[in-house]
Amino acid sequence: MEFLGCPAIFHESALIEFFANGSVRDGMIVSTIGGIAVEIRESVFAETFGLPTEGLTDLSEVPRNFLSDAQSLFSASENEVSTSCLKKEIKMQYRLLSDILAKSLFVKAGSFDAVTRDRFLLMTVITFDVKVNWGNLLFGVLKEMVTPDSRQAKGYAIQICVLLKNIPGLELGESKAFPAPRILNEKTVHRIISVNENVGIEEVGEAPTAKKTPVKKTMSxxxxxxxxxxxxxxxxxxxxxxxxxxxxxxxxxxxxxxxxxxxxxxxxxxxxxxxxxxxxxxxxxxxxxxxxxxxxxxxxxxxxxxxxxxx
Structure with a gap:
């Protein structure tokens, strides 16, 4: 099994040390694992995964005409949606895209009913094929992950282990298979679609009130x-x-x-x-x-x- 061209395995003990000792210094990520220094640069990160290094680095620079078209295209109704909206207001395929961005690229846990402005902008550049410097964008997410006291969830487990394998003399320890439900495949896509279909649906009627069991009074x-x-x-x-x-x-x-x-x-x-x-x-x-x-x-x-x- 592979994930984005990488073997779907990870080294848990090495990852724990990587995040525990990790920080950002001079624009690169540094850490120690088993006493061995680890350094990851943006150029190495982009080259390893074949990420584009040209294009937008600031999402606020998305052309206005694309943004306006997206507000109409994404809408599930005749009205334009805002750049910060609820998932139930947009079409099914864009709800799915929003979840993929949140859970895979930005590593947000759980499911959110809200589509943030940044995520809306990313959905726009993907839909209209706007050039984005994905190496810079995703490396920025990784830097937030290793920054101490950051609220960013830890992720990129498979990709980090691929990078660590290229460090000479570093022992990663025992490997584990990545959980299948976390791999984006046909089955997980269908599951995300079924979950998103129910977003915003209100239950009709009230649940029947449970009958109270009569309490039998006892005498001494x-x-x-x-x-x-x-x-x-x-x-x-x-x-x-x-x-x-x-x-x-x-x-x-x-x-x-x-x-x-x-x-x-x-x-x-x-x-x-x-x-x-x-x-x-x-x-x-x-x-x-x-x-x-x-x-x-x-x-x-x-x-x-x-x-x-x-x-």
Whole structure:
């Protein structure tokens, strides 16, 4: 696979060093890779890739008549477009040309809906075959790439590696195949066209609103049990005393907890505990008065019958 006549391979480690150490000095690009000095001049750059070195070096010098004709020719409607416009305002083939210039020559990432004035001028000189000093123009882009703190994206990976191979004694390291989707071929051109066809198209209608999933309210186990129409009997518990077997009794709470809340159930439990404590303390104060009343520690069942008749 080739890209503009160059093998579609690059050397990642060498490129990282090239950009990290690169700068512009006396009109040429200088850097170091593996301790070896690298110098790239404009003349060498243009000669290596066979770029024209005659013609316009300033795009503002594009003839006015060409510019006026381009404003009508590029327009997708009957009205002339401005030199700074949106891609949807120009014909499909010029949208494609704009993207090629942005992504390949000027190495801009992503897709832009705006056509800048400089890009419009370049589209004009290409369309009307105006002579341009492409060696000077593209070398200027490369100088911006290696300028420290420049906002220009890094690119020209294949071309830079071709230049570096001509430097004696320079080891470039392992090579990698350039990503196929980044190579301009029939497939990528069709993809760019399909993307540009949708530029400026507004969606009709609104997307259906997603139905909200109803949130099921849950109750705590305690409150859920209290709200049931029928309350299950309390689980049997064993109570052991000295010298006596544990007495087990089933307690039915149908009457007491009917139409009650969990707080009411809590109050009943607290009442039982409180009364059992009072019985123990009152026994010492009242003496013979409690002789006939059963002791809770002796017979829990008998105490329960006397304390809660009918339970």
């Amino acid at each position: 186990k305690k409150r859920q049990a209290a709200s049931e129409a029928e309350v299950a009997p309390v689980i049997k518990k064993k109570r052991s005393t000295k010298g006596k077997s544990a007495v087990t009794r089933r307690i039915s709470l149908d009457k007491q907890v009917e139409d009650t809340t969990a707080d009411d159930v809590d109050m009943i439990i607290l009442q039982v505990i409180s009364e059992s404590t009072d019985l123990s303390s009152n026994k010492e104060d009242q003496g013979d008065k409690l002789v006939d009343e059963p002791d809770i520690g002796d017979d829990f069942g008998a105490w329960l019958e006397s304390s809660f008749p009918g339970s």
